[in-house]
Amino acid sequence: MGTQSYSIFKAALLVFSLTLFAACSSTEEVDDQQSTGGESDTGSSAQTSGTDETPQLTAEEIAAQEALRTTIFYFDFDVAEFKAEDRDTLTYHARDLAANPDRGIRLEGHADERGTREYNLALGERRANGILNYLIVNGASRAQIEVVSYGEERPADSGQGEQAYSMNRRVEIVGR
Amino acid sequence: MKPYRLLIAIIILATNAHVHAQLSIQITQGVDNPIPIAVVPFQTAGIGFGAEDVARVVANDLEQVGEFRALERENLLSMPSEQSEVFFRDWQVMAQDYLLVGKVTGTPGNQLVQVQYEFFDVNRELLLAGEILSGNVSQLRDIGHEISNIIYEQVTGIRGAFTTQILYVVAEQAPSGSASFRLEKADYDGSRPQVLLRSQEPIMSPNWSPDAREVAYVSFETDLPRIYTQNIATGQRRQITNYPGINSSPVYSPDGNMLAMVLSKDGSPDIFVQDLRSNELIRVTDHPAIDTEPSWTPDGRSIVFMSDRTGQPQIYQIEVGASSFDVERLTYDCFQCAKARFLPDGNNLVHVRRETRQSPTYQIAIINIETLRVITLTNTSLDESPSLAPNGSMIMYATKYQGRGVLDAVSIDGLVKFRLPSAEGDVREPAWSPFLN
Numbered sequence: 172m173g174t175q176s177y178s179i180f181k182a183a184l185l186v187f188s189l190t191l192f193a194a195c196s197s198t199e200e201v202d203d204q205q206s207t208g209g210e211s212d213t214g215s216s217a218q219t220s221g222t223d224e225t226p227q228l229t230a231e232e233i234a235a236q237e238a239l240r241t242t243i244f245y246f247d248f249d250v251a252e253f254k255a256e257d258r259d260t261l262t263y264h265a266r267d268l269a270a271n272p273d274r275g276i277r278l279e280g281h282a283d284e285r286g287t288r289e290y291n292l293a294l295g296e297r298r299a300n301g302i303l304n305y306l307i308v309n310g311a312s313r314a315q316i317e318v319v320s321y322g323e324e325r326p327a328d329s330g331q332g333e334q335a336y337s338m339n340r341r342v343e344i345v346g347r
Numbered sequence: 348m349k350p351y352r353l354l355i356a357i358i359i360l361a362t363n364a365h366v367h368a369q370l371s372i373q374i375t376q377g378v379d380n381p382i383p384i385a386v387v388p389f390q391t392a393g394i395g396f397g398a399e400d401v402a403r404v405v406a407n408d409l410e411q412v413g414e415f416r417a418l419e420r421e422n423l424l425s426m427p428s429e430q431s432e433v434f435f436r437d438w439q440v441m442a443q444d445y446l447l448v449g450k451v452t453g454t455p456g457n458q459l460v461q462v463q464y465e466f467f468d469v470n471r472e473l474l475l476a477g478e479i480l481s482g483n484v485s486q487l488r489d490i491g492h493e494i495s496n497i498i499y500e501q502v503t504g505i506r507g508a509f510t511t512q513i514l515y516v517v518a519e520q521a522p523s524g525s526a527s528f529r530l531e532k533a534d535y536d537g538s539r540p541q542v543l544l545r546s547q548e549p550i551m552s553p554n555w556s557p558d559a560r561e562v563a564y565v566s567f568e569t570d571l572p573r574i575y576t577q578n579i580a581t582g583q584r585r586q587i588t589n590y591p592g593i594n595s596s597p598v599y600s601p602d603g604n605m606l607a608m609v610l611s612k613d614g615s616p617d618i619f620v621q622d623l624r625s626n627e628l629i630r631v632t633d634h635p636a637i638d639t640e641p642s643w644t645p646d647g648r649s650i651v652f653m654s655d656r657t658g659q660p661q662i663y664q665i666e667v668g669a670s671s672f673d674v675e676r677l678t679y680d681c682f683q684c685a686k687a688r689f690l691p692d693g694n695n696l697v698h699v700r701r702e703t704r705q706s707p708t709y710q711i712a713i714i715n716i717e718t719l720r721v722i723t724l725t726n727t728s729l730d731e732s733p734s735l736a737p738n739g740s741m742i743m744y745a746t747k748y749q750g751r752g753v754l755d756a757v758s759i760d761g762l763v764k765f766r767l768p769s770a771e772g773d774v775r776e777p778a779w780s781p782f783l784n
Contacts, residue, residue: 285707287685287699287731288551288776289596289609290653290660292572293616293637296593319571320593324549329520329773331729331750 238263244302246340248283251297253305253342261302262309264344269310277345278302280320281327283336288322295320299342317347374411375755376764381416382502384409384445385438385469388420390428393453394460398484401451401462404491408509409498411536412740413763418443430465430474438469445469447498451487458484464494466501475501488538508738511535512780514543514553514562515745515754519772530564532579535736535779537754537767543577553778556599562778563587563597563606574608576623587621596640600647605667607631607641607650618652620667631665633672638663642688651677651696653685662687662698677716684714686731690739690759697733697742711744711757724761734779743777 238260244253253261268274280295299318307313328335386406391398406417418441427433428450438446449464465477476497480490489510496507517529528550533540544550548567555562556576563576574588574597588594592611599606606621618631618641632638636656643650649666654674660683663674677696678684687698690713700712700723708728714721724742733744736756741763743756748766752773757764767774 284729285709286660286683286701287640287653287709289639290637290655290685292551292593292595293609293611293639296611296616297637318592321549321567322551324518324551324567325526331747 235263235267239267242344244342244344245337246298246342248285248336248340251294252301253298258305261305265306265309265311268306268312268315272312272315275315275317275347277317277319277347279325279343279345280318280322281325281339281341281343282323283339284323284326284331285336286323288324292320292322292324295322295342298340302342302344373766374413374764375766376762377413377416378762381410381414382445383418383441383443384415384447384498385418385423385441385443386447387423387426387428387449389448389462389464390426390450391453392450393455394451394484395453398451398453398460399487399491401449401487401491401494402447404488405447405495405498407536408492408495408507411765412499413758413765414503429463430467430477433465433467435467435469435472438467443469445475445498445502447494449494453484460484460487462487462490462494466494466498488534492534505740506738506782508535508736508740508779508782510783511737512559512783513537513734513743513754514555514776514778514780515774516550516553516776517769517772517774518549518752530562532562543579543582551776552596553776554598555778555780557601557603557781559781559783561599563599565595565597574606576606587623592616598641598643600643601645602647607643609639609641618650618665620650629668631667632674640686644689645691645693651687651689653687659683660685662696678714680714680719680721683709686733688733688735690735697735699731699733711742713759722761724757724759725755725764727755730755732776734777736779737782743779745775745777 241260244257246253278299280299282291282294296318299320303316303318306316326339327341328338386402388402409415410417424437424441427448429448433448446467446469447464449462452461459481461479461481463479466475467473468475480493482490492509495509499507512532513535514530514532517531518526520526528546529542530544530550530553531540531542543562546566546568551565553562553564561576561578563574565572566575573586573594575584575586577584587606590610590612593616594610596609597606604623606623608619608621609616610619615635615637617633617638620629620631631650634654634656636654638652638654640653641650649664651662651664653660654663661676662678662684663676665674681700681702682704683701685699687696689696694715694717696714696716698712698714699709701709709730710723711725711730711733712721712723727746729747730744733742735742739759741756741758743754745752746755751769752775753769754767754774754777755764
């Protein structure tokens with residue numbers, strides 16, 4: 172008897188958990204829609220740009236154009252996460268991809284020469300994947316993005332020292 | 348936006364030897380009391396000028412490994428070429444422990460040569476070895492290396508590795524910014540380089556098959572890192588992998604039937620083994636962190652690899668085909684330990700070590716995994732890609748010298764060092780061949 176009631180309790184707990192999980196999921200969806208809606212209200216959505224000539228949207232367009240011209244993102248030593256200051260720029264890239272489903276890009280990850288070559292190859296991929304995930308979360312489709320790591324094999328600056336190394340720890344967005 | 352970038356990898360397989368400016372060895376550190384040896388120039392008859400100086404090849408070989416010092420030629424008191432002309436007292440007076448004499452005899456009208464050598468223990472006044480080797484005049488260098496092997500084994504008891512070869516990658520950056528990459532093969536001392544592969548895209552991780560007939564490597568020629576094997580003699584190639592993400596670090600198993608590798612097809616780099624006969628792919632590790640740089644244990648049953656699953660690179664070991672993905676951690680005492688490979692004894696692990704977070708220097712070291720004793724073999728700061736000579740006597744590795752990539756070698760006890768200066772470009776990722784004969 173004790174076992175049975177325990178089982179019932181477990182089943183009840185399971186149902187409760189599933190309900191809670193579903194609730195959480197739907198809440199997230201609602202949140203997402205709300206935040207997207209919120210951003211549309213401020214005029215930053217890519218779908219409204221270029222069709223409306225109000226000064227506010229033009230300023231937004233200029234900001235987007237400028238952001239899209241930035242295609243190299245630098246990383247701190249031994250850090251795989253992109254810098255917080257690049258977040259907005261990458262958001263523009265994500266929206267640009269979302270608005271242009273035919274467009275494809277390549278994310279090329281790089282590392283500086285310190286550490287072993289194979290590890291740096293993996294670090295370059297980890298950096299590129301961080302940006303990949305951010306772009307997808309912000310509207311780009313996985314199919315639009317190819318990721319490749321060059322590790323330390325293609326330095327932007329072949330010198331030694333922090334000056335060169337800081338130029339080499341990077342992810343480049345390349346059109347394809 | 349950057350313009351559409353058209354990437355064209357131009358690959359030329361070298362069908363015949365493409366000779367570049369030769370690398371030549373520099374001894375950067377030797378032992379305190381090298382063994383004195385007199386290598387008398389071989390008497391020559393019937394061969395043209397410009398043929399290889401066999402005695403010079405032998406003297407260079409023996410000096411390069413640091414344990415020998417060859418008597419300067421101008422200090423030779425006599426020039427014997429065979430046992431009947433040898434007066435041991437002459438050499439005892441010169442404080443020489445060993446003596447090599449010989450003669451090279453050509454046959455007029457063809458390329459065949461005979462090389463007779465005799466090797467003596469001066470103090471015991473004893474002939475230790477001697478024979479007649481024959482070959483083509485173009486093989487005089489090989490014959491010299493063979494004689495070096497015999498002398499080395501007579502004196503040290505260890506099989507000589509003077510007839511072995513190395514693979515390495517050369518990268519050159521044009522002033523325009525475009526780079527070119529070559530996979531090359533050369534004698535162990537850097538002489539007689541040949542291009543095996545040429546590309547506009549990076550080439551990485553060359554590795555010899557155990558029978559030395561094939562090389563496995565990573566090439567970005569399709570714009571993505573993919574693993575290839577290539578028959579060294581014929582140049583015939585086979586693309587082994589085409590998985591999404593990183594395909595890297597190919598390493599032949601000791602029996603040559605399997606290729607360990609790194610694939611990130613499921614999200615993060617993990618270790619896999621591919622059976623080269625059936626193409627079956629076996630997963631070896633499964634972890635969201637970076638697992639890379641596989642090498643086989645001497646028995647071929649387990650794989651040693653690097654993982655940053657605890658935050659920084661450390662060395663781990665796992666059995667291939669085990670029922671779980673449980674790993675054994677081998678290193679604890681370094682900030683980063685990477686690119687490890689066991690010596691044939693299965694106890695000592697050659698690796699790249701960064702001791703502390705504060706000092707970003709990478710050096711070649713050996714750790715005994717039983718006693719945890721560490722010997723750091725190098726003292727430069729960007730040392731990587733250690734590769735062991737097949738006789739276990741030396742480790743060749745890549746380092747930076749005057750801002751360029753060069754290959755250095757260090758004896759397993761750290762006492763002897765030599766450098767192969769590069770004529771051009773960055774030289775990196777040496778892979779020392781197995782015994783070739």
